Amino acid sequence: MKIALITPYHTPPVRGNAVTVRRIAAHLAAIGCATAVYSLDTMTAADILSGIRQGAPAVIHAFHAHLGGRVARETARAAGIPYVVTLTGSDAYEALEDGRREETLAVLRDAAAIVAFDSSVKRRIADRHPTLAGKIRVIPQGVELPGDDFPWGEERFDAGEFVFFLPAGLRPVKDIGFALAPLAELHREEPRVRLLAAGPVLDERYGAAVLAELARHPFARYLGVVGRGAIGALYRRADVVLNTSRFEGGMANSVLEAMAFGRPVLAADIEGNRSIVQEGKTGLLYRDEGEFLEKARKLLRDEALCRRLGGQGRRLVGERFSPEREAAAYRELYGEVLLVGKE
Numbered sequence: 516m517k518i519a520l521i522t523p524y525h526t527p528p529v530r531g532n533a534v535t536v537r538r539i540a541a542h543l544a545a546i547g548c549a550t551a552v553y554s555l556d557t558m559t560a561a562d563i564l565s566g567i568r569q570g571a572p573a574v575i576h577a578f579h580a581h582l583g584g585r586v587a588r589e590t591a592r593a594a595g596i597p598y599v600v601t602l603t604g605s606d607a608y609e610a611l612e613d614g615r616r617e618e619t620l621a622v623l624r625d626a627a628a629i630v631a632f633d634s635s636v637k638r639r640i641a642d643r644h645p646t647l648a649g650k651i652r653v654i655p656q657g658v659e660l661p662g663d664d665f666p667w668g669e670e671r672f673d674a675g676e677f678v679f680f681l682p683a684g685l686r687p688v689k690d691i692g693f694a695l696a697p698l699a700e701l702h703r704e705e706p707r708v709r710l711l712a713a714g715p716v717l718d719e720r721y722g723a724a725v726l727a728e729l730a731r732h733p734f735a736r737y738l739g740v741v742g743r744g745a746i747g748a749l750y751r752r753a754d755v756v757l758n759t760s761r762f763e764g765g766m767a768n769s770v771l772e773a774m775a776f777g778r779p780v781l782a783a784d785i786e787g788n789r790s791i792v793q794e795g796k797t798g799l800l801y802r803d804e805g806e807f808l809e810k811a812r813k814l815l816r817d818e819a820l821c822r823r824l825g826g827q828g829r830r831l832v833g834e835r836f837s838p839e840r841e842a843a844a845y846r847e848l849y850g851e852v853l854l855v856g857k858e
Contacts, residue, residue: 630651685715
Protein backbone atom coordinates (compact mmCIF):
# COMPACT_ATOMS: atom_id res chain seq x y z
CA MET A 516 0.00 0.00 0.00
CA LYS A 517 1.38 3.40 -1.02
CA ILE A 518 0.76 6.32 1.32
CA ALA A 519 1.53 10.00 0.70
CA LEU A 520 2.17 11.96 3.92
CA ILE A 521 1.71 15.74 3.74
CA THR A 522 3.17 17.71 6.62
CA PRO A 523 3.50 21.45 7.19
CA TYR A 524 6.96 20.98 8.70
CA HIS A 525 9.71 18.44 8.24
CA THR A 526 12.65 20.64 9.24
CA PRO A 527 13.96 21.21 11.78
CA PRO A 528 13.39 17.55 12.67
CA VAL A 529 12.81 18.49 16.33
CA ARG A 530 9.43 20.16 15.69
CA GLY A 531 6.46 18.14 16.90
CA ASN A 532 4.96 17.61 13.45
CA ALA A 533 8.33 16.56 12.06
CA VAL A 534 8.99 14.10 14.88
CA THR A 535 5.53 12.56 14.46
CA VAL A 536 5.64 12.26 10.68
CA ARG A 537 9.16 10.82 10.61
CA ARG A 538 8.23 8.21 13.21
CA ILE A 539 4.99 7.19 11.48
CA ALA A 540 6.65 7.02 8.06
CA ALA A 541 9.42 4.77 9.37
CA HIS A 542 7.08 2.37 11.15
CA LEU A 543 4.61 2.22 8.26
CA ALA A 544 7.52 1.24 6.05
CA ALA A 545 8.46 -1.49 8.54
CA ILE A 546 5.02 -3.11 8.13
CA GLY A 547 5.01 -3.00 4.35
CA CYS A 548 3.61 0.43 3.43
CA ALA A 549 5.52 2.46 0.87
CA THR A 550 5.56 6.04 2.15
CA ALA A 551 6.51 9.35 0.55
CA VAL A 552 6.69 12.53 2.63
CA TYR A 553 5.75 15.90 1.12
CA SER A 554 6.56 18.90 3.29
CA LEU A 555 5.20 22.40 2.88
CA ASP A 556 8.38 23.91 4.27
CA THR A 557 10.31 22.72 1.20
CA MET A 558 7.65 22.19 -1.52
CA THR A 559 4.84 24.18 -3.10
CA ALA A 560 1.31 22.82 -3.42
CA ALA A 561 1.94 22.39 -7.16
CA ASP A 562 5.11 20.37 -6.45
CA ILE A 563 3.16 18.14 -4.08
CA LEU A 564 0.37 17.54 -6.60
CA SER A 565 2.94 16.65 -9.26
CA GLY A 566 4.74 14.25 -6.92
CA ILE A 567 1.53 12.56 -5.84
CA ARG A 568 0.29 12.16 -9.39
CA GLN A 569 3.59 10.53 -10.28
CA GLY A 570 3.72 8.35 -7.16
CA ALA A 571 0.04 7.31 -7.36
CA PRO A 572 -0.54 6.55 -3.65
CA ALA A 573 -3.67 4.77 -2.48
CA VAL A 574 -4.29 7.29 0.31
CA ILE A 575 -3.14 10.81 1.14
CA HIS A 576 -2.54 11.45 4.84
CA ALA A 577 -2.27 15.07 5.96
CA PHE A 578 -1.05 16.37 9.30
CA HIS A 579 -2.48 19.66 10.61
CA ALA A 580 -5.92 20.21 9.09
CA HIS A 581 -5.54 23.88 8.27
CA LEU A 582 -2.02 23.67 6.84
CA GLY A 583 -1.42 20.18 5.47
CA GLY A 584 -5.13 19.46 5.13
CA ARG A 585 -5.93 22.27 2.72
CA VAL A 586 -3.23 21.05 0.34
CA ALA A 587 -4.41 17.46 0.76
CA ARG A 588 -7.99 18.46 -0.06
CA GLU A 589 -7.04 20.21 -3.30
CA THR A 590 -4.60 17.46 -4.25
CA ALA A 591 -7.16 14.75 -3.53
CA ARG A 592 -9.73 16.49 -5.72
CA ALA A 593 -7.27 16.84 -8.60
CA ALA A 594 -5.85 13.32 -8.33
CA GLY A 595 -9.00 11.44 -7.33
CA ILE A 596 -7.43 9.96 -4.16
CA PRO A 597 -9.07 9.85 -0.70
CA TYR A 598 -7.40 11.70 2.15
CA VAL A 599 -7.12 11.32 5.91
CA VAL A 600 -6.36 14.20 8.30
CA THR A 601 -4.60 14.03 11.67
CA LEU A 602 -5.62 16.92 13.92
CA THR A 603 -3.13 19.02 15.86
CA GLY A 604 -3.67 21.22 18.89
CA SER A 605 -3.48 24.28 16.64
CA ASP A 606 -6.46 22.93 14.70
CA ALA A 607 -8.62 22.06 17.68
CA TYR A 608 -7.90 25.12 19.80
CA GLU A 609 -7.11 27.84 17.25
CA ALA A 610 -7.97 27.22 13.59
CA LEU A 611 -11.47 25.93 14.36
CA GLU A 612 -12.11 28.90 16.65
CA ASP A 613 -10.81 31.88 14.65
CA GLY A 614 -10.93 33.27 11.11
CA ARG A 615 -9.61 29.99 9.67
CA ARG A 616 -12.67 28.10 10.87
CA GLU A 617 -14.54 27.68 7.58
CA GLU A 618 -11.46 26.61 5.63
CA THR A 619 -10.57 24.08 8.31
CA LEU A 620 -14.13 22.74 8.50
CA ALA A 621 -14.17 22.28 4.72
CA VAL A 622 -11.05 20.13 5.02
CA LEU A 623 -12.60 18.00 7.75
CA ARG A 624 -15.96 17.61 5.99
CA ASP A 625 -14.34 16.31 2.80
CA ALA A 626 -11.84 14.01 4.54
CA ALA A 627 -12.46 10.28 4.37
CA ALA A 628 -11.40 10.05 8.02
CA ILE A 629 -10.16 12.31 10.82
CA VAL A 630 -7.62 11.22 13.44
CA ALA A 631 -7.33 12.62 16.95
CA PHE A 632 -4.53 11.63 19.32
CA ASP A 633 -6.85 11.43 22.31
CA SER A 634 -10.56 11.05 23.07
CA SER A 635 -10.63 14.54 24.64
CA VAL A 636 -9.90 16.07 21.24
CA LYS A 637 -12.48 13.82 19.59
CA ARG A 638 -15.11 14.95 22.11
CA ARG A 639 -14.20 18.60 21.62
CA ILE A 640 -14.64 18.39 17.83
CA ALA A 641 -17.73 16.17 17.97
CA ASP A 642 -19.47 18.40 20.51
CA ARG A 643 -18.94 21.49 18.37
CA HIS A 644 -19.41 19.83 14.98
CA PRO A 645 -21.66 16.76 15.41
CA THR A 646 -21.72 15.89 11.71
CA LEU A 647 -18.00 15.07 11.93
CA ALA A 648 -18.30 12.69 14.89
CA GLY A 649 -18.74 9.51 12.85
CA LYS A 650 -15.49 9.91 10.94
CA ILE A 651 -13.17 10.67 13.88
CA ARG A 652 -10.83 7.88 14.95
CA VAL A 653 -8.60 8.06 18.04
CA ILE A 654 -5.06 6.83 17.41
CA PRO A 655 -2.65 7.61 20.25
CA GLN A 656 0.84 8.75 19.42
CA GLY A 657 3.73 6.34 19.63
CA VAL A 658 7.02 7.27 21.22
CA GLU A 659 10.62 6.53 20.30
CA LEU A 660 13.62 7.31 22.44
CA PRO A 661 15.85 9.94 20.83
CA GLY A 662 19.62 9.54 20.82
CA ASP A 663 21.89 10.89 23.55
CA ASP A 664 25.09 11.84 21.74
CA PHE A 665 25.35 15.33 23.24
CA PRO A 666 28.72 17.08 23.73
CA TRP A 667 28.15 18.67 27.14
CA GLY A 668 31.36 20.69 27.38
CA GLU A 669 30.78 23.87 29.40
CA GLU A 670 27.06 23.09 29.56
CA ARG A 671 27.61 20.14 31.94
CA PHE A 672 25.78 20.38 35.26
CA ASP A 673 27.37 19.59 38.59
CA ALA A 674 26.21 16.40 40.27
CA GLY A 675 24.34 18.22 43.02
CA GLU A 676 22.30 20.51 40.76
CA PHE A 677 18.58 19.76 40.36
CA VAL A 678 17.58 20.25 36.74
CA PHE A 679 14.12 21.13 35.44
CA PHE A 680 14.18 20.48 31.69
CA LEU A 681 11.76 22.25 29.34
CA PRO A 682 11.96 20.93 25.75
CA ALA A 683 9.81 23.10 23.45
CA GLY A 684 9.93 25.37 20.45
CA LEU A 685 9.86 29.06 21.34
CA ARG A 686 6.36 30.21 20.39
CA PRO A 687 3.52 31.65 22.48
CA VAL A 688 1.49 28.44 22.85
CA LYS A 689 4.42 26.74 24.63
CA ASP A 690 4.51 29.52 27.27
CA ILE A 691 8.11 28.81 28.21
CA GLY A 692 8.45 32.03 30.18
CA PHE A 693 5.79 30.83 32.63
CA ALA A 694 8.25 28.63 34.50
CA LEU A 695 10.75 31.39 35.26
CA ALA A 696 9.02 33.23 38.12
CA PRO A 697 8.13 30.17 40.24
CA LEU A 698 11.50 28.54 39.59
CA ALA A 699 13.25 31.80 40.52
CA GLU A 700 11.43 31.63 43.85
CA LEU A 701 12.42 27.98 44.27
CA HIS A 702 16.02 28.85 43.37
CA ARG A 703 16.06 31.45 46.16
CA GLU A 704 15.03 28.68 48.55
CA GLU A 705 17.33 26.05 47.02
CA PRO A 706 20.30 27.48 45.05
CA ARG A 707 20.93 24.11 43.37
CA VAL A 708 17.79 24.51 41.22
CA ARG A 709 18.44 24.90 37.48
CA LEU A 710 16.21 25.40 34.43
CA LEU A 711 17.34 23.99 31.10
CA ALA A 712 15.41 24.89 27.93
CA ALA A 713 15.99 23.57 24.43
CA GLY A 714 14.13 24.02 21.15
CA PRO A 715 14.03 26.10 17.98
CA VAL A 716 12.87 29.72 17.88
CA LEU A 717 9.58 29.46 15.97
CA ASP A 718 8.26 32.96 16.68
CA GLU A 719 10.95 35.64 16.41
CA ARG A 720 9.28 38.28 18.59
CA TYR A 721 8.25 35.84 21.29
CA GLY A 722 11.61 34.09 21.12
CA ALA A 723 13.53 37.34 21.59
CA ALA A 724 11.43 38.23 24.64
CA VAL A 725 11.89 34.79 26.23
CA LEU A 726 15.63 34.71 25.57
CA ALA A 727 16.01 38.14 27.15
CA GLU A 728 14.06 36.96 30.20
CA LEU A 729 16.13 33.77 30.44
CA ALA A 730 19.31 35.83 30.32
CA ARG A 731 18.18 37.73 33.44
CA HIS A 732 18.07 34.50 35.45
CA PRO A 733 21.53 32.96 35.97
CA PHE A 734 20.01 29.64 37.04
CA ALA A 735 18.46 29.21 33.55
CA ARG A 736 20.18 28.00 30.37
CA TYR A 737 18.92 27.90 26.79
CA LEU A 738 20.69 25.45 24.48
CA GLY A 739 18.88 26.30 21.23
CA VAL A 740 18.09 23.49 18.80
CA VAL A 741 19.27 20.10 20.02
CA GLY A 742 18.94 17.35 17.41
CA ARG A 743 17.07 14.08 17.80
CA GLY A 744 20.35 12.23 18.00
CA ALA A 745 21.42 14.24 21.05
CA ILE A 746 18.42 15.42 23.07
CA GLY A 747 18.12 12.10 24.88
CA ALA A 748 21.14 13.15 26.96
CA LEU A 749 19.15 16.12 28.28
CA TYR A 750 16.25 13.89 29.30
CA ARG A 751 18.68 11.57 31.07
CA ARG A 752 20.29 14.46 32.96
CA ALA A 753 16.95 16.04 33.89
CA ASP A 754 15.51 15.50 37.33
CA VAL A 755 12.06 16.74 36.21
CA VAL A 756 10.68 17.44 32.72
CA LEU A 757 8.28 20.36 32.30
CA ASN A 758 5.43 21.03 29.91
CA THR A 759 4.02 24.57 30.16
CA SER A 760 1.84 24.56 27.03
CA ARG A 761 -1.42 26.47 26.86
CA PHE A 762 -2.88 23.62 24.81
CA GLU A 763 -1.79 20.33 23.21
CA GLY A 764 -3.33 18.31 20.42
CA GLY A 765 -3.85 15.26 22.59
CA MET A 766 -0.38 14.40 23.83
CA ALA A 767 3.00 16.06 23.55
CA ASN A 768 5.94 14.12 22.15
CA SER A 769 8.12 15.65 24.86
CA VAL A 770 5.89 14.35 27.67
CA LEU A 771 5.82 10.85 26.18
CA GLU A 772 9.60 10.93 25.73
CA ALA A 773 10.14 12.11 29.31
CA MET A 774 8.05 9.20 30.57
CA ALA A 775 9.87 6.77 28.31
CA PHE A 776 13.11 7.88 29.96
CA GLY A 777 11.54 7.36 33.37
CA ARG A 778 11.56 11.04 34.28
CA PRO A 779 8.84 12.64 36.43
CA VAL A 780 6.72 15.20 34.60
CA LEU A 781 5.28 18.47 35.88
CA ALA A 782 2.79 19.68 33.30
CA ALA A 783 0.10 22.28 32.75
CA ASP A 784 -3.36 21.00 33.65
CA ILE A 785 -4.81 21.03 30.12
CA GLU A 786 -6.77 18.44 28.15
CA GLY A 787 -3.83 17.21 26.12
CA ASN A 788 -1.63 16.65 29.16
CA ARG A 789 -4.40 15.05 31.22
CA SER A 790 -4.64 12.36 28.54
CA ILE A 791 -1.33 10.90 29.74
CA VAL A 792 -0.39 12.60 33.01
CA GLN A 793 -2.46 11.14 35.84
CA GLU A 794 -2.09 13.34 38.91
CA GLY A 795 0.08 11.64 41.50
CA LYS A 796 0.46 8.49 39.41
CA THR A 797 2.36 9.24 36.20
CA GLY A 798 3.18 12.89 36.92
CA LEU A 799 1.93 16.10 38.49
CA LEU A 800 -0.35 18.77 37.01
CA TYR A 801 -0.54 22.46 37.87
CA ARG A 802 -3.18 25.14 37.23
CA ASP A 803 -1.33 28.31 38.21
CA GLU A 804 2.03 29.64 39.43
CA GLY A 805 1.23 28.75 43.02
CA GLU A 806 0.56 25.10 42.21
CA PHE A 807 3.60 24.97 39.92
CA LEU A 808 5.83 26.20 42.75
CA GLU A 809 4.25 23.89 45.32
CA LYS A 810 4.64 20.80 43.14
CA ALA A 811 8.11 21.72 41.86
CA ARG A 812 9.16 22.10 45.50
CA LYS A 813 7.65 18.70 46.33
CA LEU A 814 9.60 17.04 43.50
CA LEU A 815 12.81 18.78 44.53
CA ARG A 816 12.53 17.52 48.08
CA ASP A 817 11.07 14.04 47.57
CA GLU A 818 13.40 11.74 45.66
CA ALA A 819 11.15 8.73 46.26
CA LEU A 820 8.22 10.56 44.65
CA CYS A 821 10.34 11.33 41.58
CA ARG A 822 11.35 7.69 41.25
CA ARG A 823 7.77 6.48 41.65
CA LEU A 824 6.28 8.90 39.10
CA GLY A 825 9.08 8.22 36.64
CA GLY A 826 8.70 4.47 36.93
CA GLN A 827 4.93 4.51 36.53
CA GLY A 828 5.20 6.86 33.55
CA ARG A 829 7.69 4.54 31.88
CA ARG A 830 5.37 1.57 32.36
CA LEU A 831 2.41 3.49 30.94
CA VAL A 832 4.32 4.44 27.80
CA GLY A 833 5.58 0.89 27.31
CA GLU A 834 2.08 -0.54 27.60
CA ARG A 835 0.08 1.97 25.54
CA PHE A 836 2.22 4.10 23.25
CA SER A 837 4.38 1.91 21.06
CA PRO A 838 5.13 3.19 17.53
CA GLU A 839 4.39 -0.28 16.19
CA ARG A 840 0.84 -0.14 17.54
CA GLU A 841 0.45 3.39 16.15
CA ALA A 842 1.55 2.36 12.65
CA ALA A 843 -0.68 -0.72 12.66
CA ALA A 844 -3.68 1.44 13.59
CA TYR A 845 -2.99 3.80 10.70
CA ARG A 846 -2.59 0.93 8.24
CA GLU A 847 -5.92 -0.48 9.40
CA LEU A 848 -7.55 2.94 8.95
CA TYR A 849 -6.16 3.30 5.41
CA GLY A 850 -7.61 -0.11 4.56
CA GLU A 851 -11.03 0.94 5.87
CA VAL A 852 -10.92 4.14 3.82
CA LEU A 853 -10.12 2.20 0.67
CA LEU A 854 -12.84 -0.37 1.38
CA VAL A 855 -15.47 2.36 1.77
CA GLY A 856 -14.27 3.94 -1.46
CA LYS A 857 -15.00 0.74 -3.35
CA GLU A 858 -18.58 0.48 -2.11
